[in-house]
Amino acid sequence: MDYINQPTEDIARKLLGKILIHQTPTHSYSGYIVETEAYIGVEDMACHSYAGRRTPRLESMYKIGGTIYIYTMHTHQMLNIVTKKVGDPQAVLIRAIEPLGGIEWMERNRKTKGVTICNGPGKLTKAMEITKALDGNVINGTSLFITDGKKPLQIEESARIGIPNKEEWTSKPLRYYVKGHPFVSGMKKGEMDLKGELWK
DNA sequence: CCACCGATCTGCT
DNA sequence: GCAGATCGGTGGA
Numbered sequence: 001m002d003y004i005n006q007p008t009e010d011i012a013r014k015l016l017g018k019i020l021i022h023q024t025p026t027h028s029y030s031g032y033i034v035e036t037e038a039y040i041g042v043e044d045m046a047c048h049s050y051a052g053r054r055t056p057r058l059e060s061m062y063k064i065g066g067t068i069y070i071y072t073m074h075t076h077q078m079l080n081i082v083t084k085k086v087g088d089p090q091a092v093l094i095r096a097i098e099p100l101g102g103i104e105w106m107e108r109n110r111k112t113k114g115v116t117i118c119n120g121p122g123k124l125t126k127a128m129e130i131t132k133a134l135d136g137n138v139i140n141g142t143s144l145f146i147t148d149g150k151k152p153l154q155i156e157e158s159a160r161i162g163i164p165n166k167e168e169w170t171s172k173p174l175r176y177y178v179k180g181h182p183f184v185s186g187m188k189k190g191e192m193d194l195k196g197e198l199w200k
Numbered sequence: 201c202c203a204c205c206g207a208t209c210t211g212c213t
Numbered sequence: 214g215c216a217g218a219t220c221g222g223t224g225g226a
Contacts, residue, residue: 037207046207057222074208074219093207122208162207 001146003065003139008083008090012038013176015081017199019149020097022128027105029128031097031118032149035177035184037160039080041090045166049089060136061089068144070135076122079130081139081146095121095161095175098183102128120185150199154179161185 001018003011013036021030039047048071049061060069060082067082069091080091096119099106103117106127110117118124125131130144139146157173164170177184180193 039207048207055223071207072221073206075221076208078207080207095207120208160207 003081003083004085008038008040008092009174011081011083012036012092012174013155015092015094015146016152016155016176016178017150019100019147020094020128021101021145021147022130023143023145024129027102027129029102029106030100031124031128032100033094033096033146034098034181035094035096035175037093037095037176038174039091039093040174041084041088044090045169046160046163047090054089058089061091062087063136064138066139068134068137068139070125070130070132072132074122077125077131078121079125093121094124096177096183096185097124097128098181099127115182115187119183119187152178153198153200 015033015036018033019030020033041047041049042052044050048058054062060067063082064086065083069080069082071078071080079094083090083092099118106117107113109129110123110127116123118127134144156177156179158175159171159173160175178198180191181187181198182192
């Protein structure tokens with residue numbers, strides 16, 4: 001997977017279906033990525049690095065594509081994969097996964113069962129024990145990995161979640177998800193495809 | 201030092 | 214669909 005020499009939007013699409021793996025000393029967690037969002041850097045009003053903003057907290061975004069960037073808000077950790085070259089602060093936010101391995105431990109970490117264990121950016125990091133300790137490391141370099149998985153049958157686009165008052169950036173279709181997948185955040189029952197026709 | 205503000209989540213309408 | 218909870222990062226004084 002090339003995290004440097006292609007547009008962030010393309011990387012966000014291609015991450016759908018890939019397998020995210022977190023190996024802790026005691027557990028192995030994994031799941032298919034089913035929802036992502038692209039953040040396009042200094043021109044993107046919704047991006048943390050908008051207008052070249054640079055603070056200690058954002059430093060990882062300025063590193064090489066493939067770097068892990070983890071942002072904390074409202075006590076939740078959010079997992080991003082940095083894209084592009086050094087000094088071009090763009091990233092893809094991983095918003096939801098379909099659990100594959102370590103499901104019982106995910107349920108224990110989240111104290112619940114079913115789709116709510118990881119159908120949102122804060123939920124999946126809690127489920128997989130992903131913490132700020134990984135911030136600044138490179139994907140596939142330490143304990144967090146992304147490997148090839150499946151291909152979505154159909155990719156749906158929409159505006160990003162939770163981005164009000166950012167002019168045209170509020171409505172740009174920079175959110176991508178596997179059409180009909182039950183683990184996508186906010187998925188309504190009527191929009192779910194329960195016949196399993198989600199992947200190629 | 202202190203006030204402001206979310207790339208959220210949950211629960212209720 | 215919307216309000217409230219909740220708290221660390223950030224920037225101004």
